[in-house]
Amino acid sequence: MSISSRSDKKGGFRRVRFIILAISVFYLAFLQSSVMTFNTAYVVLSNETSSPLFNQYQLGATAALLNMNQFDWSPTYLPLALHRFPLDGLQRSFTFAASFAGGLLGTFPMLYVLKHVGAHVTMSIVGIASCILCALTPVTIAASFELFVGFLAAPIFPVIGTVIEDWAPMEEKGLFVAILSAHVELDTLFTPPVGSLIAEKVNWPTVFYVQALVCAFFTVGWMYFYRDDPGEHFMITRDEVDMIHRGKTKDHLMSPPYRAIFTSLSIWAVFISAIGTIFVGQFMDVFSPQYFTSVLGYSPTITGTLTIIPTIALLPLKAIAGIASDKITRISELAKLRIFNSLACFLGAAFFVVIILVPPSTNSAAATALIMMPFILLAFLSGGFHKAAVMISRQHSSFVYSIVHIFSMLALICSTFTIPLLTPEETFEQWRIVFIIFIAVLTISNIFFIIFVKAEPAEWAHVSNTNEFVQLTEEPRPKHQLRQ
Template identity: 35%
Template sequence: MDKQPIVVEMKDAEIQCRPTGLCLLAIIMSSIVCWNPAMIVLVDIASSPLYSNQVNQPIESINFNDPSLSISDRRIQYSTSQKSVLFAAIFAGAISGVVPVSLLLQKLGTYKTMIGVGLISIITTAITPFAAITNFYFLVVVRFIQGTTLSNPFPVIGSITNKWSSLKESGFFVSVLTGFIQLSAIFTMPVSGVIASNVGWDVVFYVHAGVCGIVLALWAYNFSDEPHRHPFVSDKEFRKISVGKAPKVSKYNPPYKKIFKTPVIWGIYIATAVNFLFAQFAITFMPMYLVYVAKMNLSLASVLSAIPLILQFFFKCLAGTLSDKITFISDLCKIRMFNTIAFWGSGVLLIVCALVPNTNQIVTTIIVIAAVSLLGFNAGGFTKCSVIVSRQFSPTVMAVMQVIMCLSLFSGSFMVPGLTHNGTKEQYNIVFFIYAACLFVGNIVFCLLAKGEAAEWTKPVVEENKTFRNTFVLTPESLGPTEDPKAAYENNAFTTVSELPDSTVNPTVSQGESIFETIPIDVEEAPELSENRTAPQKPDREQVDNV
């Protein structure tokens, strides 16, 4: 006897796929970010047992990486340039992996690609302590390979949003998924700080590798590339997900030339560059700022570093929800409003922080936390704009956003350490002024180019079929009730699927919209159509089957 399909409420499948994707992206990012608090202990020779035991012996003559010590007790003194290289290796790997990983996404799908990416993350994270104590260049290679796992978050977000989100909920979907950066730091900063200070810097990497393995197993069990193939997706949920979307196509062919000739896309890319230039401060350099400038211990600095990211994630969800729910102003106005709050709000606070005297460390810390937190409103700005404008081609647009993100993080890896080699307040003030200037200019450019509607190249184009001399648009009435919309979608019977009332299984059509694919029929066999083609005769079922 065939096993009956599992039918659950829409929210159940959504709960599985959206948070699973968020958690997998977050733990992969966490496995990279955990290097930052671990490195603070790794380079702190004063915490080494050899440091306290020295008797009239120059520090330079002591081997703090002595093989007789346990890995947790070993210390390595990196120069400023070596620290920059170790930061940059991640983003160099991410840049080099964008093209091959994007090709894998198109060929294998999101599900299989992310399993491979997750395995790479687990292995490279677990061997990072061994690489660190073995050889600097070996560690650079490991960091470079680990960086390839950061090559595809935005294309994955675009793919998940396009396939699993209804158009009405796209803002909230994007805000949640793009929160993987904040969620990663919220988990990593306090956990890594406590473990590195009290257990050992190497244990930080082992913990993250283990958690990544657990989350990857949940991804493999719960996720599916296609909603209509997911066992927990009901017909009602599938119709809600699919309404208003472009038809299922057998081959993904992005119109690259048209995409790059669209001004709003360039506005999105400029906003992306500015956003992640500043975002890197929160995920990489904020613990160092609190330790070196505010004179906090590592454990306290790690906990405080998580606070603005918690607030940032909250603001992301708030902006995404408000962007979907507010209907009395246009999408374009909402996009400009939220992006301005994020960029100009953060920029103003950074300038204020730079002008506050160094003696008011508590005040400057509060202002920095507020500046980083406001950046969360970008979920209703350029990130949502990218999904609205590019629709089914959002993975392609976001793949370029991924490259730009990596380039911004790569440049910041050299800019900030190069300007703050002594870790003073005055040096960080220069960094804050640079951030503020970029945020102001970037927002102006984006708001001038932004759009609140889908681009022309996202709309389905029906090519002329030389075999047939006429076309016939099938309607729900001409085909009769559809009992299995997921099977129909699999066979390309729909262009869009409308949400149905609970009392019927027969699809309804929203105003001005046909839910069935345009099917060519030979003019000699097709019934005569009226001039406006609005009331075709109902064809025989045999005729439709022959088509």
């Protein structure tokens, strides 16, 4: 970036990067939660008995079932809130899988647009389109719509890499990684509980309308505050621009060296660790309600509360881990990456060992606490493979995060089909097999990470001395050369 494009402000707010960080994580969280909106509303929109029409037509238990099975739930003269869509098993599977497929299909097209247009414009358009699709979903319940919703959510992971590389000073990358990766937990704190309440107490279409409005609010915030170049921000000071750019390169617009990246063992250490931890992490996101009700015997109401406890505990721990990974200086960066990743994987695997050895019948309260611990410990990954991805790939972190996104979608699909096959009766004995697989996956993936990870830029990501950012504070220029 040339000197003339820099801000010449000496005053102003000196922590603009943290405003960008906060806006980014909330925007990405609610953009991601748009994918979850259908899952949240599905319980009501697919259940004929939840419609007021069910009681209206009820003539007795047997007659009601016969009558409602033949009833047309989607005529145009019915108010939308009274419509029901009783999908069969195949339709339900396709609809749920459509958003994952959309995420896979959209990764590389969105990465191309992100690279050539920039995060500000790309994500502004994505946000507007997501709001429109979310608001229109009630009138077109179809897998094709969920496919487009997933497609639009595809750039979320690449944008994390872009925001970190563009806005995080070298000494604060751990904090940025920790906060931005928390978008996954933030979206689960809002959409499932609030959406379920709205669907039950108001109606299911309102779930989509509220989600569209909230997403629109944060989209406007992104459009107004975010800038691809910190030097172009209307609030930033020259000192903060220099702090952000110190030690960085301008080569982020160059094409990633694909062959070098995919033959790099240090990057594969990141990929393998991501696959293992995301595969295991899906248990708490998707299958923990079934485990709490079927194995531990909790009611649906208590289960809803229990499923968000790990998320609430994980968020502050993730922030602490990110700050600690930046501030601890008595051990090497490589040692920190290995320690933080091992706290998540090895210690998590150890808790799973205890879980399979201590049946829930022994102490249900202890069993409940034990099953939460491995997922709370995933917070340490912010100082593990997440930070390693940025340290190794530097200006190519957007591309690397896009590959992490692809692997996360594949791990999600794999666990979605594998776990139900292993737990048809949902007994503790069947879940033991799943937990043994979790132990193996966490252990093997972390061993690979420990052996091959690096804490320095790969050869294909080294900073070019001729292409570094110039520091304004080192050589003051005449004021007419600075952007007015």
